[in-house]
Amino acid sequence: MSRVACGTPALGGQLVVTTLVRDGVLQLGLRAVLATASVVSEVTHCENWDEVEVALRSSPVDILFLHESDYSSDCGVPDDVRGLRPKILLLLSDTGLDENILAGPFPPDGFLVQGELTAAAVEDALQRMAGGEVPMPASLARVLLERASGPGRIRQRRDAALTRRENEVLLLLAEGLSNKQIARRLKISSHGAKRIVASLLLKLGAPNRTAAVVTAIQMGLIMH
Incomplete structure (x- = not known):
């Protein structure tokens, strides 16, 4: 050591x-x-x-x-x-x-x-x-999405009561974007992006952003 x-x-x-x-x-x-x-x-x-x-x-x-x-x-x-x-x-x-x-x-x-x-x-x-x-490289995010939408993959869609903006942010999380990148993409403040991400984690019961994306894929909330 x-x-x-x-x-x-x-x-x-x-x-x-x-x-x-x-x-x-x-x-x-x-x-x-x-x-x-x-x-x-x-x-x-x-x-x-x-x-x-x-x-x-x-x-x-x-x-x-x-x-x-x-x-x-x-x-x-x-x-x-x-x-x-x-x-x-x-x-x-x-x-x-x-x-x-x-x-x-x-x-x-x-x-x-x-x-x-x-x-x-x-x-x-x-x-x-x-x-x-x-942080999640975009290449890894793409692989997760492709895997989730592959043949034979069964998803049961469940209602997580996400708002329109939260759904938009969820898709950008799946692309591996940071809070600052999300803010720029949606033309909102960094604080606003951070708040929406925190709300997503809470609604999806996820400890971090990676888990949130995986949970959303399993719930059928993200379609490739």
């Missing part, structure tokens, strides 16, 4: 990140990216789950960056030293997302796809997670 203090944290936006990515090449790239990310103040790189648990017991952790090979929906991520569960940023090998990852009580809070992993993508994902959003 190695802990690195980053030299250029953003004022008011400092994040403590712990990673578990065992692939040597990926780990080296991730170390370089996180060392210069403006929203990161400290990074701990772990080699196994035992080291992750030590890191969580030792200091506050805002985001736990995991590779999908080390994650399951019921993996039981422990709380950190503050008694808080860190947000999970999951690195996927490709867009072929295992549905079991979304099936548990605590789905990941954000996604990145290995083939689209760039410094800008990592920085954007961290910033969005710090702002309470769930």
